[in-house]
Amino acid sequence: MGGGAVPRPGEVSLAHNGILFLDESPEFRRPVLDGLRQPLEDGYVVLTRVSASLRYPARFMLIAAMNPCPCGFYGSRSHECTCTPHQVRRYRARLSGPLQDRLDIHVEVPAVSVQELQGQEAAAETSAVILSRVVEARRRQVDRYAKDGIHTNAQLKPRLLKRYCGLDKPALDLLQQAMVKLGLSARAHGRILRVARTIADLAGAERIHAIHVAEAIQYRSLDRRLE
Ligand SMILES: [Zn+2]
Missing domain, CATH: 3.40.50.300 (P-loop containing nucleotide triphosphate hydrolases)
Known part of the structure; x- marks a missing residue:
């Protein structure tokens, strides 16, 4: 510190x-x-x-x-x-x-066998392709928040979160179900919305759809209780 x-x-x-x-x-x-x-x-x-x-x-x-x-x-x-x-x-x-x-994001990284490593090498995206997608997603955020004095989804405060992360009915239903089922906190709720906004930006989507919310919920694995 x-x-x-x-x-x-x-x-x-x-x-x-x-x-x-x-x-x-x-x-x-x-x-x-x-x-x-x-x-x-x-x-x-x-x-x-x-x-x-x-x-x-x-x-x-x-x-x-x-x-x-x-x-x-x-x-x-x-x-x-x-x-x-x-x-x-x-x-x-x-x-x-x-x-x-x-x-924001909890990711489980299972051990990968040598065979899997060799098998997937050819099919994997190059870093250059991923970079161009990230750059494009960042540009969308800079444009969207030009008047708000921020430049990334991570910086969205509650008031702006409401304005820019509105959900349609299926996405809203999904999020509400997950909140109850996983016992998520209000803070986790905001994190899911910001991450879902970023996933939508990476996909080039104007609005956040249920599929983006579903992926964002998957990144809360530490919130799930151990079986
Ligand atoms: Zn152990």
Whole structure:
């Protein structure tokens, strides 16, 4: 977070306008992880001293990696997980609910076999093709928010979220069902809308449809309870 006798900016500020990557994120101490909540919400961090309080910019993209369980094989097709359900729950709880809430996209990355790697190589899209789609989606956002003083979907505050992320009936029904079934928070609701808006932008769609909402809901896997 920053600090010291002569205050200095910490990693969250050094990552301003860039990426902050936490590998093995549950291994970080709880106060460190909880300290990420303010910068993730507000884009700055406040260091309080006896004499003064200092404010450093800290607007970063957080990428947090974690294993599915302490042994690493929960859900694996090739290895057996040796953890008890209690151990798995305790491990995942190290990333608190409020912090998990603030992550836009949860992605499960299963281990890939050598055969699969070789088989898919030819069919995969090139980075250049993906880049052009991303650039186009960013351009749509810059154009859409030209009068609002923001330039990405991630920056949509509740008032603008209402204006730009309106849903048709099927999309609305789907989201409401998911909210109840997965027990999602109001914050997760806003995250789903922003991510759905981005998925629609990547698809070149003017409006958010049920298919975009469905994909955005899939990225809330940490919100689902363990079976
Ligand atoms: Zn395990």
